[in-house]
Amino acid sequence: MDRFSKFHPIFHFLYFIGMFVLVVSVYNPFFVLPSLVGALLYEVKIRGKEALSSLKFSVVMILVIGLFNMLFAHYGLTVLFTIGDTEFTLEALFYGINQGFVVAAMVLWFGIFGRVVDSEKVIYAFRFAPKIALLFSMVLGFIPRFTKKLGDIETAALALDGGKKPKNKLKAALNNLSALVTYSLESSIITADSMTARGYNPKAVRYSRYKFKFADGVLIALSAVCLFYVIFAKASDRITFVIDPRIYSKTFDVLAFLLFLLLSFLPLITDLTEEFLWKISYAKN
Incomplete structure (x- = not known):
């Protein structure tokens, strides 16, 4: 409770x-x-x-x-x-x-x-500032979402290497970060297109x-x-x-x-x- x-x-x-x-x-x-x-x-x-x-x-x-x-x-x-x-x-x-x-x-x-x-x-x-509210709420939602996705990327990379830990940890971390950035950009585009298709209006009255x-x-x-x-x-x-x-x-x-x-x-x-x-x-x- x-x-x-x-x-x-x-x-x-x-x-x-x-x-x-x-x-x-x-x-x-x-x-x-x-x-x-x-x-x-x-x-x-x-x-x-x-x-x-x-x-x-x-x-x-x-x-x-x-x-x-x-x-x-x-x-x-x-x-x-x-x-x-x-x-x-x-x-x-x-x-x-x-x-x-x-x-x-x-x-x-x-x-x-x-x-x-x-x-x-x-x-x-x-x-009173719907665009700022939307941006702030999306940032708060992206943090746990991207943290979970980074864990999935690391697990997938580990599986591709046969379960062996990478010798060059810095290179592996950069590759995982690159994959996460690519995913975040694609996810942002998909979210924007979805909101446009559904007729999002920041000035609309909300319950x-x-x-x-x-x-x-x-x-x-x-x-x-x-x-x-x-x-x-x-x-x-x-x-x-x-x-x-x-x-x-x-x-x-x-x-x-x-x-x-x-x-x-x-x-x-x-x-x-x-x-x-x-x-x-x-x-x-």
């Missing part, structure tokens, strides 16, 4: 835009980490065991960016070890890990956005099944309050975290942290609340 994805498209767009802005702009590990955890828990709630791939990706991304930054950026006072004349510091490693948290959180939230906001919601939200409810208004107001207060706390230096030359939290606003925590776990909270109410209703009957 995914109650969060059933809310009004306007709320979804405002919520995800707010999350993207906060994750990128706040850049405080006390805020970025809850955002990452909230996205992971929602993934587990919706996808179950399939969400383990997201967890593995997040761990690898964080470790790679953290180690890369420590190896090539040298600042801070806490030296972990020295190789020759080069000092590798805890501050550089911590900054890289925090950067990995940001990247992993953004990727997870974009993935959730792609599953929650389908093409119909995009067209509804941008109905919408979305109705703005009281719960949507409450969630929009709640999200707006959380978003604006956290931005205010960031702009007024109430949630400042310092990494160079030493790692410490300069200022910390408890209310901003709690509101950001609520915003990060809002999808999971709405789903769990819906399940709890449904179970109570079922028990009464």
Whole structure:
């Protein structure tokens, strides 16, 4: 049961835009980490065991960016070890890990956005600009479609080679990419011809099944309050975290942290609340 994805498209767009802005702009590990955890828990709630791939990706991304930054950026006072004349510091490693948290959180939230906001919601939200809505919805639809097609191309290429892995992986990857580009161009032409043949008119009146409810208004107001207060706390230096030359939290606003925590776990909270109410209703009957 995914109650969060059933809310009004306007709320979804405002919520995800707010999350993207906060994750990128706040850049405080006390805020970025809850955002990452909230996205992971929602993934587990919706996808179950399939969400383990997201967890593995997040761990690898964080470790790679953290180690890369420590190896090539040298600042801070806490030296972990020295190789020759080069000092590798805890501050550089911590900054890289925090950067990995940001990247992993953004990727997870974009993935959730792609599953929650389908093409119909995009067209509804941008109905004042139908051509932009159509383009955006087609892009969202092409991403999973082309990802699946790339897997099919790789499987076919592997079968043609008798199940043997290619010796030149770079050449094989370029050949697969070339086949995918050819397929995407042909698919685009077929889609355009099909829409023309069916008399597509971007200005035509469309039926919408979305109705703005009281719960949507409450969630929009709640999200707006959380978003604006956290931005205010960031702009007024109430949630400042310092990494160079030493790692410490300069200022910390408890209310901003709690509101950001609520915003990060809002999808999971709405789903769990819906399940709890449904179970109570079922028990009464």
